[in-house]
Amino acid sequence: MMRSCTAALRTLRVLRCRLEGAFPAARHPVLARRWFSTEKVIPKDQALPNPSWSKDLRLLFDQFMKKCEDGSWERLPSYKNSKLVKEQLSQAQLFTRGYEDGLGFEYVMFYNDDEKRTVCLFQGGPYLQGVPGFLHGGAIATMIDATVGVCAAIPGGIVMTANLNINFKRPIPLCSVVVINSQLDKIEGRKLFLSCDVRSGVDEKILYSEATSLFIKLDPEKSLT
Numbered sequence: 001m002m003r004s005c006t007a008a009l010r011t012l013r014v015l016r017c018r019l020e021g022a023f024p025a026a027r028h029p030v031l032a033r034r035w036f037s038t039e040k041v042i043p044k045d046q047a048l049p050n051p052s053w054s055k056d057l058r059l060l061f062d063q064f065m066k067k068c069e070d071g072s073w074e075r076l077p078s079y080k081n082s083k084l085v086k087e088q089l090s091q092a093q094l095f096t097r098g099y100e101d102g103l104g105f106e107y108v109m110f111y112n113d114d115e116k117r118t119v120c121l122f123q124g125g126p127y128l129q130g131v132p133g134f135l136h137g138g139a140i141a142t143m144i145d146a147t148v149g150v151c152a153a154i155p156g157g158i159v160m161t162a163n164l165n166i167n168f169k170r171p172i173p174l175c176s177v178v179v180i181n182s183q184l185d186k187i188e189g190r191k192l193f194l195s196c197d198v199r200s201g202v203d204e205k206i207l208y209s210e211a212t213s214l215f216i217k218l219d220p221e222k223s224l225t
């Protein structure tokens with residue numbers, strides 16, 4: 001009896017280690033509950049105003065919503081991105097959407113199909129600080145990549161960033177609002193070339209950053225690993 005209990009405990013311990021190795025989230029009590037729960041997750045559209053949005057972000061949002069009325073622009077809901085996420089990773093999400101309201105990346109994107117342009121209205125919160133008082137360059141790069149990524153993915157399908165060049169011209173104050181304006185410049189086979197600039201919100205007077213990027217449409221014949 002004693003021996004079979006010890007063996008059962010050992011088996012349980014081995015199984016737990018294997019589970020934690022395969023799914024690191026299993027080590028985290030909250031994540032483990034979510035990953036292994038059978039509850040259906042209802043996606044929330046995070047590309048809509050919430051109380052953390054500043055007056056400027058709301059103003060720009062309203063202006064773009066007006067532009068959507070004639071159908072030239074379209075607001076992109078945040079949960080549509082989950083189209084690209086495989087079923088077994090249904091708890092995975094774009095990391096920019098993992099923060100509580102106002103602390104990290106607050107943004108909404110709009111797409112213009114005729115002009116092949118994506119505009120992102122972005123307010124970077126206090127958890128994205130680099131040099132005190134200013135946004136971290138990695139956070140800016142992330143939002144540039146996400147904006148040009150959407151601009152490439154809508155016409156191109158499943159694409160990945162192969163190259164991203166950014167010139168940081170002025171530091172972006174934390175919690176301010178910027179407009180990231182990106183466009184598809186050309187397509188050559190599987191290669192999509194895009195450019196983008198980041199300007200101060202509302203007046204667009206300050207040019208904060210400029211970027212160019214190359215996205216590659218994935219070849220279904222090739223493995224990613």
Ligand SMILES: CCCCCCCCCCCCCCCC(=O)SCCNC(=O)CCNC(=O)[C@H](O)C(C)(C)COP(=O)(O)OP(=O)(O)OC[C@H]1O[C@@H](n2cnc3c(N)ncnc32)[C@H](O)[C@@H]1OP(=O)(O)O
Pocket residue numbers: 076080081084145146147149150153154159160161162163189190191214216217218219222224
């Ligand atoms: C309705 C709304 C729906 C919206 C829904 C949208 C949701 C969507 C949201 C996405 C928003 C987040 C956007 C994040 C995007 C990432 O964060 S992606 C992550 C970072 N990137 C990576 O990890 C990529 C790593 N690299 C790779 O896996 C591979 O190098 C690549 C990029 C897949 C290319 O590999 P490959 O398919 O084998 O291509 P390969 O044959 O080597 O090259 C093809 C051509 O490209 C050229 N090339 C390749 N790499 C380079 C390079 N770095 N420089 C110059 N040329 C290059 C080659 O020379 C070749 O040229 P040609 O000879 O044809 O003229």
